[in-house]
Amino acid sequence: MITSIQGLLTEATPLRAIIELNGLGYEVNIPVTTAEKLPATGATVKLHTLVIYREDAQTLYGFATIPERDFFRLMIEHVTGVGPKMALTIMSKLSLPSLESAIRMGDIATLAKCPGIGKKTAERLVVELRAKVGATSSADPVSLGDDPASPDSRPAGDSRIRDAVLALTALGYKAADADEAVRRASLTLGTKATTEQLIKKALG
Structure with a gap:
């Protein structure tokens, strides 16, 4: 089982990263919530991974944090009708704290906003995962290009994103x-964007 991969980031899109390791390029499927934390191409990156084996393919999925990877696994293993593609879509629409909060509160409306997720699937997410969301810790994400052990490695953008979200919710x-x-504004503007810039981009 490949539980993590660390190497040179050679290509990145909102849903895919190519990581070169020992002369091999590994294609890793990622959610938008991980793409926004990737360093610039050419930098070293580490992703926490899960491999899905099928008869005709082996697909690698990567996440910024272990809790995000474990939540992805929970969805595909415990929620009827949710496969890897749908789980990745859900985690691209909502951050892990938002997902866990919606499931704990039984917020079907929020969950049903994920593309391809109807009311019935949203209800299954709540019913089948409500007792399990405590098993994954919603730790603050780390910057994927830095050493997680370093006290300076936690991105200031983390608080900026949170503050920008609070500002938008205050606006209705x-x-x-x-x-x-x-999060999409952050992906476009980069990690140096201020809270104000994120808000303006999100509103635009």
């Missing part, structure tokens, strides 16, 4: 919509 945005808009 629903939590799920605010979360997605700000």
Whole structure:
């Protein structure tokens, strides 16, 4: 089982990263929530991974943190009708704290906003995962290009994203919509964007 991969980031899109290791390029499927934390191409990156084996393929999925990877595994192993592709879509729409909060609160409306997720699937997420969400810790994400042990490695952008989401919700945005808009703004503007810049981009 490949539980993590660390190497040179040679290519990145919102849903895919190519990591070169020992002369081999590994294609890793990632959610938007991980893509926004990737360093610039050419930098070293580490992703926590899960390999899905099928008769005709072996697909590698990568995440910024261990809790995100473990939550992905929970969805595909315990929720009827949720496979890797749908789970990745869900985790691209909502951050892990938002997902866990919606499941604990039984917020079907927020979960149903994920593309391809109807009310029935949202209900299954709540019913089948509510007792399990405590098993994954919603630790603050680390910058994938840094040493997680370093006290300076936690990105300031983490608090900026949170503050920007709070600002949008104060303006009347629903939590799920605010979360997605700000994370996409962060992906576009980069890690040096201020809270104000993230808000303006999300509103635009």
